[in-house]
Amino acid sequence: MGYKYQLTLNNLLRYVNYVFSDVPIVYRPPHGISYRSTYGEEYRRILKLADGLRKLGIEPGDRVASLDWNTIYHWDLYWAVPGIGAALHTVNVRLAPEDIAYTINQAGDKMLIYHRDFAPLVEKLKPALKQVKYYVQISDGQGSVGKDPDIEDVIKSGEERELPELSEDQVATVLYTSGTTGRPKGAYFTHRQLVLHTLSVALAIVGFRGLSRGDCAEVSGEPCATLYLVPMFHVHAWGLPWVYSVVGWKQVLPGRFDYGHILRLIVEEKVKAMAGVPTILYMLVTHPDLNKYISEIKRLAPIYVVGGAALPKELAKKASEAGFVPRSGYGMTETAPVVSLGFLRPTEKWPEDPERLYDLITMTGLPNPLSEFAVFDESDKPVPRDCRTAGELALRAPWITPEYIGDPEKTRTAWRNGWFHTGDAAVWCPDGRIKIVDRLKDVIKSGGEWISSLQLEDLIMTHPAVGIAAVVGLPHEKWGERPVAFIVPKPNAAVTPEDITSHLLKFVEAGKIPKWWLPDKVVIVNDLPMTGTGKIDKKALREKYRDLLRQSI
Numbered sequence: 286m287g288y289k290y291q292l293t294l295n296n297l298l299r300y301v302n303y304v305f306s307d308v309p310i311v312y313r314p315p316h317g318i319s320y321r322s323t324y325g326e327e328y329r330r331i332l333k334l335a336d337g338l339r340k341l342g343i344e345p346g347d348r349v350a351s352l353d354w355n356t357i358y359h360w361d362l363y364w365a366v367p368g369i370g371a372a373l374h375t376v377n378v379r380l381a382p383e384d385i386a387y388t389i390n391q392a393g394d395k396m397l398i399y400h401r402d403f404a405p406l407v408e409k410l411k412p413a414l415k416q417v418k419y420y421v422q423i424s425d426g427q428g429s430v431g432k433d434p435d436i437e438d439v440i441k442s443g444e445e446r447e448l449p450e451l452s453e454d455q456v457a458t459v460l461y462t463s464g465t466t467g468r469p470k471g472a473y474f475t476h477r478q479l480v481l482h483t484l485s486v487a488l489a490i491v492g493f494r495g496l497s498r499g500d501c502a503e504v505s506g507e508p509c510a511t512l513y514l515v516p517m518f519h520v521h522a523w524g525l526p527w528v529y530s531v532v533g534w535k536q537v538l539p540g541r542f543d544y545g546h547i548l549r550l551i552v553e554e555k556v557k558a559m560a561g562v563p564t565i566l567y568m569l570v571t572h573p574d575l576n577k578y579i580s581e582i583k584r585l586a587p588i589y590v591v592g593g594a595a596l597p598k599e600l601a602k603k604a605s606e607a608g609f610v611p612r613s614g615y616g617m618t619e620t621a622p623v624v625s626l627g628f629l630r631p632t633e634k635w636p637e638d639p640e641r642l643y644d645l646i647t648m649t650g651l652p653n654p655l656s657e658f659a660v661f662d663e664s665d666k667p668v669p670r671d672c673r674t675a676g677e678l679a680l681r682a683p684w685i686t687p688e689y690i691g692d693p694e695k696t697r698t699a700w701r702n703g704w705f706h707t708g709d710a711a712v713w714c715p716d717g718r719i720k721i722v723d724r725l726k727d728v729i730k731s732g733g734e735w736i737s738s739l740q741l742e743d744l745i746m747t748h749p750a751v752g753i754a755a756v757v758g759l760p761h762e763k764w765g766e767r768p769v770a771f772i773v774p775k776p777n778a779a780v781t782p783e784d785i786t787s788h789l790l791k792f793v794e795a796g797k798i799p800k801w802w803l804p805d806k807v808v809i810v811n812d813l814p815m816t817g818t819g820k821i822d823k824k825a826l827r828e829k830y831r832d833l834l835r836q837s838i
Contacts, residue, residue, distance in 0.1 A: 291453040293476040294367050297483065297531060298448070302328040305533040308508050312357035313550055314540025318426035320357055324530065327361060329445055334436070335365040336443030341419055343396060345370030345451075348459055350389050350417070351518070352376050352399035352407070354541040358423045358436055359517045362398065363526045367457035367476065368448040374459040375518045379816065380469065382406060386413045388461045388469050391690060398423065402541070404430035425540075453477035459690070460520060462618045463816045471690030472619050474521075478684035481655060482621045483527040485682075489626045489653045490558070491532050510554050512537040514547065514561030515593075516819075520622040523560055523592060523614075534558075545574040552581045560614070562593035562819040563600055567753065570600075570607045571775065583608030590614045590626065594820045595721050595739050596647045599746040615649040615721070617707060619699070621684040624656040625649055625719070649711070649719040657681040660713040665702055670713045675722050675735065678711040679704035710735075727823055729758030729768050736768055736802050738823075741789075744797065745770060748788045750780040755813050755821045756804065759834045767834055770804040771826060773813055782807035805834055 290296075306325030313319045322330075343349060349366045351373060353359040359375075366373035374392045376385055385406075389397065396419040399407050404422065408431065411417075420433040429435050457476045461469035474482075511534050513525045521527075529536050537554045539547055548569060550556065566589055569575070575582075589604060592614040601611040616622030627650035629635065636642045652658050660668045660676040668676040685705050688696040699706050710723045722728075722737045729736040738756040745754040752775040758766035774780050785807045793800045814825040 291451060291476070292480040293451050293453050293455070294364060294457060294479060294527065295448040295451060295476075297480060297527060298328065298331070298364050298368065301530045301533075305530070308533050309535045310357070310360070310538070311535065311554060312538045312540070313546075313554075314354075314356070314425070315543035315546040317540070322357065327357070330440055331361050331364045331368065332445045332448065333443035334361055334440045335368045335448060336446045337439035337441075338365065338371070338396075338443075339369055340442055341396070341421075341439065343369060343371050343419075345455070347371045347395045348374050348392050349396045349398065350374045350376050350392065350394040352378055352385075352397065352403045353423055353517065354378075354400060354402070355513070355517045355522070355538050356400065356423065356425060356540055357538055358425070360526055360536070360538060363517075363521075367455075367479075370449065370451050370455055372456045372459050372473065374461075375521070377461060377463065377469075377518050378403065378516075379518075380461075380463075382410060384469055386410050388471065389414055390416060391471055392459045392461075395419065396421065398436065401425060401427060401430045451476060453480070458521065460618050463820075470618075470692060470695060472686035472688075473690065474621055474684065474686060478621060479521070479524070479527065482524055482623070482682075482684040483531055485654045485656070485684075486524055486528045486623045486626075487531050489623075489628060490528065507555070508533055508535045509557045510535040510537055511558045512539060512547070512550055512554065512556045514539075514542070514559050514565045516542075519593075520616070520618050523616065523623055524621065525560060544568045544572045548572060548574050548578045548582075551585070551587060552578045555585060556587050557585065558588045558590070560590040560592065563591050563596055564594075564753075564815065564819040564821070566591060566604055566609070566611070567600055570603045570609070571752065573776075575607060579608055586610050588612055592616055592623070597739075597743045597746050598643045598647050599743060601643050601646050611646055613647055613650055615719070619686045619705065619707075620680060620682060621686070623653065624680055624682050625652050625658070627651075647720075648714075649721050651718055655682055658713070658717070658719050659704060660711050660719065661704070661706070668713055670715050670717075672712050672714040672720070675710050675712050677725060678707045678709045678719060678721070680707060681705065710737075724823075727757070729756070729766050731758070731761070731764045731766050731768070731801070738768065740798065741768060741770065741802065741804070744789060744792050745772065745785060748780065748785065750774050750778040750784070752776070752778075753813060753821070755823060755826060757823050757826050757830075759805075759827065760831060761805070761834050767805040768802065769830065769833060770807045771813060772807060772809050773811065774809065780809065782809065808833075 398421045400423045422433045515522045588610045604611045613627040615625045659679045668674040741756040742754045753773040755771045761767040814822040
């Protein structure tokens with residue numbers, strides 16, 4: 286009758302331990318105790334952690350929430366919780382406390398494992414968390430806060446029992462969106478979905494031109510090193526804990542983010558690849574400590590894959606000047622998340638013209654194996670592949686969540702005609718690549734015509750005094766909406782609204798944008814509101830300044 290092999294994270298973990306048991310994994314937080322281990326050593330800790338969780342009362346089908354940074358404990362939980370047939374719910378620590386409680390309650394979490402940094406928050410939340418029976422604290426070598434058991438004690442209580450055989454259709458994780466358009470929406474993913482996602486992204490990273498860093502062992506005799514700057518509470522850390530394990534790379538966990546510390550880690554741990562949102566890349570290339578490390582960063586030339594938001598062309602240039610190799614990727618919470626990366630076909634090469642080069646680098650790119658793209662108009666018909674006609678990006682992949690938890694209406698809206706509709710406005714190019722031009726909710730509709738906030742932001746950021754820019758559409762009596770630009774100057778730089786308008790007029794004169802795209806107002810601010818995942822919170826900007834143009838009409 287044969288044996289039906291199940292696509293589970295447990296089987297991936299067994300493979301990693303069998304082949305890469307001596308590969309290092311490094312935990313170096315900015316404060317506290319550093320920890321150097323190997324995949325083999327962590328495999329044994331994972332087995333004991335899984336058994337300890339079982340002894341506490343976690344059973345197959347239960348859901349376990351985590352509130353933690355990028356720690357070695359979080360990495361272990363990525364394997365241990367799904368490993369016993371439970372589902373790991375990585376809670377976005379940047380959500381409002383009310384939304385954190387909402388997601389934990391809707392997910393039906395039975396246990397909450399939290400870093401000591403969140404002890405005061407957890408104590409306040411406990412009365413509202415009706416279904417949580419067990420609490421475990423990650424003291425991170427700094428001593429426990431309160432009376433909840435420490436995760437190290439849970440590990441010590443467990444035995445090195447092999448993880449059970451599971452169905453590949455068992456739910457392995459639960460995630461929630463950032464909640465920028467309302468309550469966070471819940472999604473879930475099975476072992477099979479996560480294994481397929483892991484193998485697809487691993488093939489894209491290692492196998493495709495422009496992303497591979499497979500020469501490390503030949504040059505230094507050491508495995509390649511990755512440091513992921515995606516918070517582990519955000520969309521599986523883009524799947525990288527599993528992906529880089531399967532390809533046998535050394536992993537560097539930085540704990541809570543400290544950008545000067547991260548620059549030091551890049552150099553000292555010889556990091557060859559990173560991934561994160563554009564804001565984090567901006568923090569690195571503008572950090573005052575950069576000059577101490579820039580020569581070594583240029584020698585290492587680490588790839589930085591940007592996702593979570595579009596990569597501005599000017600930021601890509603700044604990153605290149607600092608020694609990083611910027612590349613784009615694309616995904617969202619509902620897609621587990623990675624569906625594309627900015628790689629080259631074997632018949633292609635990077636353009637020599639700098640402008641064309643950065644145009645290509647900042648595109649969403651080509652689909653990863655088992656992913657499919659389409660761009661549809663408002664009638665759900667494909668738009669022309671002309672790189673000009675915008676529509677809504679739609680996706681197919683075997684790891685996209687089948688539904689939103691408890692929300693059949695939003696599920697029906699997203700899943701139409703066999704495609705998952707992303708809410709991102711994009712253009713489709715003749716070579717099959719996609720370029721995101723905006724979120725549909727962020728496109729500015731002025732007089733019935735679209736204005737791309739992303740394109741305006743990119744042009745504004747070419748001004749030498751501009752650090753970060755955000756453009757949003759605000760209500761206007763005549764035109765419906767008009768663009769308003771919010772500017773954070775670079776440290777020790779000064780810029781006026783008139784400077785920005787004059788700067789943009791140069792692009793009008795060059796034919797890059799029409800004059801009617803110019804922002805009605807430019808506002809200089811000290812900082813911009815951010816979502817829990819490090820993206821600019823345009824919803825908050827629109828709410829705070831919604832009457833700004835009405836006052837001037």
